[in-house]
Amino acid sequence: MAERRTGGTAEQSGNYEDGEEERRPVVDPQQFAEVKTWLQEVFHLVGREVPSFEYTPRTIAELHRISTMSRRRTKIADIMAKDLRERSGEFRREAVRLKELLNGIGLGQENFSQAASNSIHALAATADHLDLKDAQISSYFVAMADLSLKMAEVREKREKARRESASMLDHTRKAIARLTQLKRLWSQLEEEAAMQNGPMSKWQEFVGMMASKERQYKQQLQNYQNILMRAGYTPEIAHGTLLEAAARHTQLVKSTEPVLGTLRSYQDLPPVSHLLVGAAPACSLVGGLSMDVAATGFPVIL
Incomplete structure (x- = not known):
């Protein structure tokens, strides 16, 4: 059974589901x-009547919290008001006493x-x-000195705020100028981009064609x-390898030509008989040396 209160009255209402009673939290009577x-x-x-509404455990708990807080604040306000009334009465009595005096x-x-x-007022x-608690001259002087210090602090804060404001204004102006410059540059870039759209389209077509050619040439290279x-092609008979071999052959020919010339000059010389040591009917001239093979086997210097 669920308890329902409307307008300060309690009503009994029940909600059933599958033959079982629905359980709800019970409202605290206190x-x-x-x-x-x-x-x-x-x-x-x-001067109004309490409106009618449904009292649920949640609303009762919330209203109880609000009422407790309200009563506490009302009590504090009553205490403060009572204290102020007492102090006001004391001030009135003191004023009457001073007036009589x-x-x-x-x-x-x-x-x-x-x-x-007018001056007294x-x-x-x-x-x-x-x-001030009293009207003595020293109290006025102390209060005025404190007020002067506060005014100096306020002036210092105002000056600091003014400098910060001026700095922020300067930064803002610079930022606005930079923003204007960037907008102008952006507009210029947009115009240049619009002008470059045509050439870029042509370049894109050209790049696409070159990419197609590249794929075609790569395929042809792979086929070759x-x-x-x-x-049966091997790297040893490559064109570059053959060129290197030809270059080395040419260099060797150039380096051996002086030696061959010297040998040919020695072969063209006639024999000198008085320089021969012993008989050397069979000799060969190689590199300026005569070898007596038949007699001694020792070389004979020509």
Whole structure:
């Protein structure tokens, strides 16, 4: 069974599902009574009736929390108001006593001129603004000194704020100028991009054509390499290798030509008989040396 209260009255209502009673949290009677009393007090102060609404455990708990807080604050406000009334009464009694004292010595308000009364009121207003406890000259001086220090601090803060504002304004102007420059540059780049759209399209077509040619040439190169491999081509008979071999052969020929010339010159010389040692009927001339093979086998220098 679920309990439902509307407008301060309780009604019994039940919700059933599959033959079982739905269970809900039960409203705390003490909290409900406190909330009801608080609502009646609050609405009675404004001359209205308590509106009718559904009291659920959640609303009762929330209203109880609000009512507790409201009562606590109301109690604090009553205490402060009572204290202020007591202090006001003390001030009134002190004012009456001072007035009687001043009248007794002939310094009543009616004994002063209008200018003096105005001056006294001005001093009183100044003391009130300066939050002075008495009207002594030293208190005025101390309060004015404190006020001067506060004014100096305020001036310093204002000057600091002014400098910061000027700096921020300068930075803002520079930022605006930079933004304007960037916008101008952006517009220029957009115009140049629009002008370059045509050439870029042509270049893209050209690059696409070159890429197609590259793929075609790579395929042809692969075909030629396959043909060379089937023909028995090896790197030793490559064109570059043959050129290097021809260059080395030419260099060797150039380096051996002086030696061959010297040998040919020796072969063309006639034999010198008086320089021969012994008989050397069979000799061969190689590199300037005559070898007596038949007789001694020792070389004979020509």
